Amino acid sequence: MASTYDVVVLGAGPAGVATALSLRSFSDCSILIADAGEQKRERAGESAPPDLLAPLRRLQLEANFLAAGHMHSPGSAVLWGREQVGYNDHLLNPMGPSWRLNRPVFDAMLVEAALEREISVQWNTRYLRAKANEAGFLLTLAERSGPEKEVQARWVVDATGPLARFATDLGVKKRTDDQLFGLAGFSIVHAGQIKKQVLVESTPEGWWYAAYLPDHRLIHMFVTDAPQLRQLKAAGAAGWAALLSHTQLLSPALADVQLAQPEFHTFPIYSSLLEQAYGEHWLAVGDATATYDPIASQGLYKALSDGVTAGRVLAAALQGQRKELEQYDRGVKERYARYFDQRCGLYGQERRWAGAEFWRNRQVAGPL
């Protein structure tokens, strides 16, 4: 690791890598991406709208994406707010089909492009703290089980996901409007036919999501509040199977499918907004600025498209032109306000269990 960079991007999720790639298309400045985790890991998120192709085109990755074997998604079957299943058919969408991503392949595509374009990427390298100085920021990073290192950056990009580690260290507040948890089971499909649609079903305690993945795997996830999550975890695999067996859409759809024992992961799910997406020598991008509930299926598109914009804004800022930063911040806030409005409307549609705590918590007027 060199010790001085023009730009250090903290976080190698889709937003961080897209920002670095976009910046590279405007500037040959030195860029380091540092991520606290392993490169290979289970990342949440695989459903994406047809619009995903637009930022990929801007990053010159459309052809790579189309050749990578991601699945077209025929749409979704949804049991929510009424007793009949509703179908949202994407096949006739004029923007093209929506996508079911093979996440490891998608993530590897982004990182390989970064390496090819002479962007340094360091895994297992956690941002610990920052000190502002005349040249930007002196960052302290720690490699796993290695010594701490200091790295000087002219500009820092906070792409550390929902907790916005860097921006919140600087004292910028992240307002949390709601927090849920997703308990996701990833299983290999041994035998049987699974519908290619995404399945979504609300229940009194939360909602279910199931999707067949391109590499013969299935993700099924239950999204709920913290107390129910604790109960569910305490009940183990048998508790999970019992809860699933009460569903009206998922349970019959999975009845004839032979699945390996799921590997479970817990994901916090936020609706949250950073009060300021930029400051002196830094900007934030992706979930670090605005985190959306996965019911919106917009997180990946938002990560890439905001990354494209952030790279352009950053290139201008490196040249001393800062006027686009404010516009960038305004755009993030406007999009979040629209998202949160739509989300409130969606949760408000489910009136069948108005007395159940999960729905009561989501149906209060305004943020929790």
Ligand SMILES: Cc1cc2nc3c(=O)[nH]c(=O)nc-3n(C[C@H](O)[C@H](O)[C@H](O)COP(=O)(O)OP(=O)(O)OC[C@H]3O[C@@H](n4cnc5c(N)ncnc54)[C@H](O)[C@@H]3O)c2cc1C
């Ligand atoms: C359960 C769940 C399901 C979802 N499903 C979908 C879906 O189907 N479709 C969709 O579009 N979106 C979905 N989303 C949302 C989507 O995953 C996110 O919006 C997207 O990953 C945001 O990308 P990001 O790069 O901003 O953040 P992240 O992907 O969270 O990446 C942040 C990176 O920062 C790193 N990091 C954190 N702290 C530090 C530190 N201190 N130092 C260095 N690195 C650090 C992390 O290791 C991570 O790699 C889902 C989200 C959840 C939680």
